[in-house]
Amino acid sequence: MLTDNAVFAASRDSVSKIRIRDLGKTFSLGQTEVTALTKVNLDVTAGEFICIVGPSGCGKTTLLRILAELEAPTQGEVLIARDDPSAPLSSMIFQESSIFPWMTIRDNVAYGLRLRGVDDTQINKVVTHFIKLAGLERFADAYPHQLSGGMKQRASVARAFSNDPEILLMDEPFAALDEQNKALLQEELLRIWSETRKTVVFITHSIDEALVLSDRVLVMSARPGRLKAEFKVDFPRPRRVYDLKADPAFGRMGREIWTLLREEVAGQ
Amino acid sequence: MIVSSNDTVRISADPPKGSTSLQRLLRSDAFASIASPIVILLVWEMLVRVQLLDARFFPTPSSVIVELVSMIRSGEIFVHIAWTVSRVAIGTLLGAIPGLVFGVLLGLSPVLRTFIQPAISALYPIPKIALFPLVMMIFGIGDASKWVIVAIAVFFQVFFSTLAGVVNIDKIYLDVASNFKASRWQTYWTIAIPGALPFIFTGLQLGLGMALIVVVIAENFGTQVGVGYIIWQSWQVFEVRNMYVGLIVVAFLGYCFQLLLQRLQRAVIPWKKDGGT
Numbered sequence: 001m002l003t004d005n006a007v008f009a010a011s012r013d014s015v016s017k018i019r020i021r022d023l024g025k026t027f028s029l030g031q032t033e034v035t036a037l038t039k040v041n042l043d044v045t046a047g048e049f050i051c052i053v054g055p056s057g058c059g060k061t062t063l064l065r066i067l068a069e070l071e072a073p074t075q076g077e078v079l080i081a082r083d084d085p086s087a088p089l090s091s092m093i094f095q096e097s098s099i100f101p102w103m104t105i106r107d108n109v110a111y112g113l114r115l116r117g118v119d120d121t122q123i124n125k126v127v128t129h130f131i132k133l134a135g136l137e138r139f140a141d142a143y144p145h146q147l148s149g150g151m152k153q154r155a156s157v158a159r160a161f162s163n164d165p166e167i168l169l170m171d172e173p174f175a176a177l178d179e180q181n182k183a184l185l186q187e188e189l190l191r192i193w194s195e196t197r198k199t200v201v202f203i204t205h206s207i208d209e210a211l212v213l214s215d216r217v218l219v220m221s222a223r224p225g226r227l228k229a230e231f232k233v234d235f236p237r238p239r240r241v242y243d244l245k246a247d248p249a250f251g252r253m254g255r256e257i258w259t260l261l262r263e264e265v266a267g268q
Numbered sequence: 269m270i271v272s273s274n275d276t277v278r279i280s281a282d283p284p285k286g287s288t289s290l291q292r293l294l295r296s297d298a299f300a301s302i303a304s305p306i307v308i309l310l311v312w313e314m315l316v317r318v319q320l321l322d323a324r325f326f327p328t329p330s331s332v333i334v335e336l337v338s339m340i341r342s343g344e345i346f347v348h349i350a351w352t353v354s355r356v357a358i359g360t361l362l363g364a365i366p367g368l369v370f371g372v373l374l375g376l377s378p379v380l381r382t383f384i385q386p387a388i389s390a391l392y393p394i395p396k397i398a399l400f401p402l403v404m405m406i407f408g409i410g411d412a413s414k415w416v417i418v419a420i421a422v423f424f425q426v427f428f429s430t431l432a433g434v435v436n437i438d439k440i441y442l443d444v445a446s447n448f449k450a451s452r453w454q455t456y457w458t459i460a461i462p463g464a465l466p467f468i469f470t471g472l473q474l475g476l477g478m479a480l481i482v483v484v485i486a487e488n489f490g491t492q493v494g495v496g497y498i499i500w501q502s503w504q505v506f507e508v509r510n511m512y513v514g515l516i517v518v519a520f521l522g523y524c525f526q527l528l529l530q531r532l533q534r535a536v537i538p539w540k541k542d543g544g545t
Contacts, residue, residue, distance in 0.1 A: 068447050069446075069447070070443055070446060070447060088448070088449060090447065091447065091448070092443075092444075092447045094440055094443070094444070096440060098440045098441065098443070098444050100441060100444075100458075100459070100462070100463075101539050102462035102463065102465070102537075102539050103462075103539075111444075111448060111458070112448045115448055115449065115450050115451075115454055115458075116449075143538065143539040144539070145539060163448065
């Protein structure tokens with residue numbers, strides 16, 4: 001077993017896009033202090049797709065919110081390498097529907113670019129591209145309330161990608177969807193991602209989802225959250241969800257991860 | 269239609285009912301909503317004619333209508349309406365804009381909220397019309413004081429509604445804005461105002477209702493025109509049919525304002541499904 005302070009690094013010779021060192025976060029709730037994260041160490045290579053799985057309440061979302069600059073850590077540090085100083089650092093896709101009900105799908109997808117004052121022809125080009133990639137052409141001028149949950153999350157994905165950030169953060173974006181839409185959106189996410197090859201940190205509680213999507217799965221312990229183990233996932237890409245699930249290696253890895261996670265979930 | 273016997277239950281479509289067009293007309297909502305006021309007016313007319321109601325206070329609806337028609341013919345009524353509408357419109361603009369600005373600013377800033385909200389809340393319970401004598405001392409008895417008192421009435425409604433609207437915006441949208449590095453100004457325009465718009469409209473609706481109350485009272489002072497003036501003037505000369513004309517016109521104006529707001533709301537908030545957010 002790995003020690004608490006192990007650094008999970010993809011491959012030591014490649015460049016780290018994200019470098020997390022001894023990261024910790026403690027919330028104070030009145031008199032009591034709750035440690036959500038402790039001694040998290042992780043290197044993520046540029047272009048890598050990693051998934052973090054863990055029991056609910058283990059601090060996965062806190063870790064993501066720190067990477068998204070929505071919260072500040074109380075210990076340690078995160079380094080994110082910039083390729084383009086003018087590009088935004090991160091775009092996050094949230095679990096619940098987070099596209100703005102008061103904007104059309106097109107305006108939602110254009111949001112990041114508009115805020116940065118990108119010129120209209122450029123916005124139009126990028127937005128049209130990602131709306132097409134996400135299969136949203138028919139709904140480009142619709143408002144979110146006219147769309148299903150799956151379509152709304154597609155719009156969220158398109159909004160994050162069109163912002164063209166250094167890293168993409170995803171907080172269980174498909175957790176609220178039904179099985180069939182989930183499988184569909186996972187494949188579509190992989191397709192969009194393969195075009196851009198952004199560095200992705202994806203949080204999920206689903207072992208299957210982690211194995212389907214990622215290059216590497218990191219297992220998190222129950223609170224206080226720290227990284228417990230890692231698994232390299234080298235199924236060839238492009239991947240199809242149900243082809244992959246039929247692979248015996250997929251089942252074996254899933255069982256291995258579950259054995260680790262089981263202690264954490266049961267021990268809570 | 270459910271028919272059950274000992275061994276089966278049959279569930280099938282109901283047979284058509286209400287086949288004649290007269291039956292359908294009697295059942296329609298439109299018919300019901302027109303019929304009841306007409307019945308009331310007819311009963312009223314009869315009660316006055318048989319002298320069960322005192323015609324000095326309750327003139328027959330027919331005589332009021334005759335009066336109304338003559339004021340429409342002479343064009344006199346439109347002058348009064350134009351003055352009242354312009355006072356309400358100017359006052360509403362003067363009150364709604366600061367109400368909106370303060371509502372959004374305080375809605376997004378807990379610090380400003382703790383400093384400023386208590387002061388505004390302390391002023392809120394004062395009946396707005398009770399401030400009118402003071403307003404007239406400051407702004408004179410002309411139109412300016414009428415604009416100001418309407419503005420005060422509208423301000424509070426729009427302010428509190430906007431504040432509630434901004435505070436109630438789902439936190440996730442602010443997180444998205446923050447993740448996309450929206451500036452304060454961008455957050456106001458892209459999140460706070462559109463997110464609070466349904467509430468802002470509720471505030472405008474309540475505010476316009478208040479505006480009409482306030483303007484009718486205010487038109488008792490320092491003016492010879494306005495719908496409120498008709499009502500007060502009729503009281504002084506005991507011309508009760510004129511007073512009823514004034515009441516009808518005020519009710520009609522209130523109805524038109526609400527209709528206008530509904531139209532505006534549908535145009536400005538296309539993402540709001542009817543009946544929900």
